[in-house]
Amino acid sequence: MRRVLPLVLALAACTGPEPGPKITGQPEPNQTASATTPPASSAAAGPTLGPAPEDLRSVDWRQATLPAGFCHVGKPVRLSDGTARATSELWGSVEVFLDVDVHYGDVDGDGREEAAISLGCDNGGGTASSQLAFGFAVVRSARGALEVVGEITPTTMRDDATHVPLLSEPKFEKGAITVKELWYRPSDANCCPSGASLTRWWLRDGALKADPPVQVS
Template identity: 70%
Template sequence: MRRVLPFLLLLAACGDPSTGPKITGAPQPGGTVVVTTKPSEVARPSLGPAPDNLHGVDWLRATLPAKFCGVEEPVQIEDGSAKATSTTWGEVEVVVNPVKAVWFGDVDADGRDEAAVNLYCENGGHTASSQLAFGLVVVRSAKGALELIGEISTTTMRDDAPHVPLLAQPKFEKGAITVRELWYRPSDVNCCPTGASLTRWWVRDGTLKADPAVQVS
């Protein structure tokens, strides 16, 4: 429970956050996250056994990737977090978001829900200022195993932002996931980002490709 208070509206934050590489100016669209709609097309390592119904998975004790944080190999989550080494930030902690751990929806139109697991990584300080990056890990159940579809990372970092952007409210539909991204203007405090953008990630030609981000506030 130690991570719930610092994350709730980021009220426990103090000082400047540690951030990753920054993009100058207004929010910019992101790149491409590879998604395979047919498991046979691309060999993907299993993340461990999984029931057909992903609503029954204990995400606080799952094996999950965290490349959005520069972690090259999947990490074993225990009690909601795991220590790992990032190629960007060095020693980090990968955390399942204690406020909202996972969203569900059917993006590959097979009649079963996929899961978007809500993760962030931090430098171990356990405050909002220690948060380094946020990401959604999209997975499915395939032949009794948990299989990675892809990762969605934030795309709207400003060079003058006081905190890294957040991800919220993914909406699943046939062939796409629309993600709401909350980003910070220079005058914003850690608790309260005032910028918001929507990015739709489409399943096209076996991949999940992002349309340009659309600023909504």
């Protein structure tokens, strides 16, 4: 598989980035992450992606069908050896790729694991400047099918950022998933985002919905 960690790809970049859609505003400084009382989680059925085993750890994610809304692709994509060509409503022809790791935990409280699959998309250039977006597709096995719980996307991006934000370290708890967002200040090189925020995504009414991000660096 030709894909490597986003930061490794970034080290090879020597041109300016082609940032994705920008979110107005920037993180508030000196905030401290705080706990919120979780709402009741929902196990409402989501869109299905095909048959699935009870144990998601046995799925070959490099060949899976997964949602790619984080890249503005309207339909799920079928990966082949970890990549797929698709049409983005924002960027046109893109490549969606399995990125880094798959993480497991029980977010809906049914005693079975869900999976958060790290995905990225780019314009096919193969460098950091060609990267367009990153996200997590969260899925579960339900009634013999692979079912979409939701997608996790960056909530923090400065208008003057030099690169699109990265996502890492999803932490599962009952009713929520917390992710770390690594974002760029205007002086940051493509290799090295200096900003970090934590965003908690709650499972509400059968969908994942984000709290405001909390800046940690």
